[in-house]
Amino acid sequence: MGKLKGMSMEWIDNKLILIDQRYLPLEEIFFECTNYKQAAISIKDMIVRGAPAIGATAAFGMALASFEFDSEDKQNYIKKMQNAKIELSKTRPTAVNLFWALNRMYSLIEDKIENLETKEMSILLEKEAVNIAKEDIEINKAIGLNGGKLLNDGDTVLTHCNAGALATVDYGTALGVIRGAIESGKNIKVYADETRPYLQGARLTVWELMQDGIDTTLISDNMAGWVMNQGKIDAVVVGADRIAANGDTANKIGTYSVAVLAKRHGIPMYIAAPLSTIDMKTKTGEDIPIEERNHDEVRLCHKIKMVMDNVKVFNPSFDVTPNDLITAIITEKGVIKPPFDENLKKLFK
Numbered sequence: 001m002g003k004l005k006g007m008s009m010e011w012i013d014n015k016l017i018l019i020d021q022r023y024l025p026l027e028e029i030f031f032e033c034t035n036y037k038q039a040a041i042s043i044k045d046m047i048v049r050g051a052p053a054i055g056a057t058a059a060f061g062m063a064l065a066s067f068e069f070d071s072e073d074k075q076n077y078i079k080k081m082q083n084a085k086i087e088l089s090k091t092r093p094t095a096v097n098l099f100w101a102l103n104r105m106y107s108l109i110e111d112k113i114e115n116l117e118t119k120e121m122s123i124l125l126e127k128e129a130v131n132i133a134k135e136d137i138e139i140n141k142a143i144g145l146n147g148g149k150l151l152n153d154g155d156t157v158l159t160h161c162n163a164g165a166l167a168t169v170d171y172g173t174a175l176g177v178i179r180g181a182i183e184s185g186k187n188i189k190v191y192a193d194e195t196r197p198y199l200q201g202a203r204l205t206v207w208e209l210m211q212d213g214i215d216t217t218l219i220s221d222n223m224a225g226w227v228m229n230q231g232k233i234d235a236v237v238v239g240a241d242r243i244a245a246n247g248d249t250a251n252k253i254g255t256y257s258v259a260v261l262a263k264r265h266g267i268p269m270y271i272a273a274p275l276s277t278i279d280m281k282t283k284t285g286e287d288i289p290i291e292e293r294n295h296d297e298v299r300l301c302h303k304i305k306m307v308m309d310n311v312k313v314f315n316p317s318f319d320v321t322p323n324d325l326i327t328a329i330i331t332e333k334g335v336i337k338p339p340f341d342e343n344l345k346k347l348f349k
């Protein structure tokens, strides 16, 4: 029986325990997944969120499904595992890590099921899910090491949304770069965009960084331009949900605006992401599906009604930053610079 513990999730005694990020930072409540449907709900309802964290959760969802169905005959087992994969794949459309993780788990079934009993398959799937989660932590530390070198001692970094330990299994991607720079001895300060409407920045990034004792200033999203204009920002570092083959990047709504502002002010715009977020099958940003979420996420502020009930709402959860606004993509394999189409092709050849 495998074990794993990260900031966003823990796998113990064949159960996935998630910190319910909907209640942070005011309450630390946990959500226990003992079957794959609960794992699917946790992704769809953003109990867990963040591309790598979603991927790891889906992987554990497949392990839970296998334990659920491994008393069936092999044909039924395969059919039910296919259904579990389909159901988990329908939870959220933008973060490619979800599909990357599901494909990695399911191809293990395709490769091994002929020669294994279903209960042996469960053990293998559990090990693979634990591997995905453990690899994620190591990958984030490598991203931190590579990205930390791009920041200078005394820099102030603007972040958007949460691409920290809570968006991954642990350590984080964009916040991993900040942690990596600090661990290398550099003094780094952070301005964190609150990131309406779900407030991942105000609620999650601030919670993480203040626990680390990192100098953090919270701003509302509409302040980003002015703090840049006032010379307070030396670099922008954000995460990603899907990076297209030409470097166009989908990330939390508002990232595109921050990138335009950074370009205007000559401030480097860094994307921090694992290779599992790069989708070479998606040619450009125009091909990235953008999730639209419940309109009450905009109408309410943490369940408090702020506006007229019947007002129309548009609530895209992500936007796409075109590659010409991106300075570099920081991965565990190194820092990718323009021309992104050529350099990403080299990385994946």
Ligand SMILES: CSC[C@H]1O[C@H](OP(=O)(O)O)[C@H](O)[C@@H]1O
Residues within 6 Å of the ligand: 049, 050, 051, 052, 160, 161, 162, 163, 164, 167, 168, 173, 174, 200, 238, 239, 240, 241, 251, 252, 253, 317
């Ligand atoms: C390290 S990926 C984090 C990425 O995911 C977030 O979206 P959500 O909170 O809706 O899952 C946001 O786009 C972050 O940059």
